[in-house]
Amino acid sequence: MNKHLLSAGDLTAADITRVLDTAAHLASVTDRAIKKVPTLRGRTVCNLFFEDSTRTRISFELAAKRLSADVINFSAKGSSVAKGESLKDTAVTLEAMGVDAIVVRHGASGAPWQLARWVDAVVINAGDGTHEHPTQALLDLYTMRQHFPRFGGLRVAIVGDVLHSRVARSNVLALTTMGAEVTLVAPPTLLPARVDAWPVAVSYDLDAVLPKQDVVMMLRVQLERQQAGFFPSLREYARLYGLDAVRLAAMAPHAIVMHPGPMNRGVEIAAEVADSIERSVIASQVSNGISVRMAMLYLLLGGPPVPGLDDGPVQAAEPAGEVVRGG
């Protein structure tokens, strides 16, 4: 596993399995009376959010706190960024304060990648522009694994605004790494230009695709982009690409409905579908997010120092007890 988590595409199948397994063990911490383990005591995690976020920031904050790390929340509003400080200066400032990990959300695709080149701290991409959102993909895979034994041959449809969706990109990368069969469903205007080069099937017809799927992942219609005229009207979009009760009934009985949130009820997903206790796993996606982010923080921060940065004395001084019996 790399030092940073910048793209779901950097993870091998073994890496993903390791994250999901670790998350499964850490999930039990949430069920305890004392929802905390001392694992990352003394580490500092900074949530560096240049874009608004509710669930991702809170999820990362809870994950870090359940592992006993100290958490700093930084949002662009009310910070020196509002005074015109650059990303680099902000990052260097955080580094100088001894931050061990930076969880970054930024409107510019590639910002976490750039950040990782400036700082020694571990960088975790919490969503960059229209590029990637790897922890969302990992929590989606974790949620799918709760319902389906394997990813090999699992049929997943990702429906909606693929063009602007970092969730879709990260999910395509992670799912195809795991051997799932992904179908993107969207109006032609909301598909990326070179989608034919992606290892996925593409369809414009939701009704034709739905009955064959194990998982149907609805993407948020990014209403703020709707002015650009990607589709004629919200009502038409909802009629062609919205998941309502009629379409839900056309799905296989075992198939599940996912949504990364926040939802536009009545647009891409009908309220009765979103709230369907039998079929919708949207609420468990949120709770699984904490376990998966705990796993990611633990795997990236709980290991030995990366060689070349701070190697040597700590490991060299460790007696045989390190590898032989610990207790």
Added chain:
Amino acid sequence: MSGVSATAIMDAADVGRALTRIAHEVAERNRGVDGVVLVGIHTRGVPLADRLAAKLAEIEGRPVPVGALDVSMYRDDIGLRPPSAGHDTHLPFDLTAKVVVLVDDVLYTGRTIRAALDALVDFGRPRAIQLAVLVDRGHRELPLRADYVGKNVPTASDEAVRVQLDETDGDDGVVLERPAGVAGDGAAAGRVEAGHTGRPA
């Protein structure tokens, strides 16, 4: 396993007898099994706890609750070794006011037990915690001792004690592995081969 010489120090019958004796000692010390629960430490402490529970049930004629504890999130060497995914902690009872008998295969530095004590108190406040181990090999780095010991095995620090159990390894037995040749020379090999008795990877 080249570069390592192995000496069997317990066979399957020895392991069985040691566990039987420990079960009797647990029952004697606690005057029965009222309020006693067994908690095995992953990996090999878990099947050992199951076996002790079965023996105690035979001796006392009533079932003894068993749990499993994963201590990987409580270890003091987090950040010094590659993180492990760990195992599931499963404690299907309230620890409050119970006598918890922690069970592990090998007692060595004591650091796993320290982590286990920290983990246990996050789940409740036991009346007492006791420790049962199949092998005590010495070299403690913390002020801890076991209440019940299957076998005391004096070892050198470059040796490794490898416990094999039917449930995890297909057979019962305890083997002492020492690096072949001069001790200093083989120390590295001993550490590598000690994987089985180290923490779960």
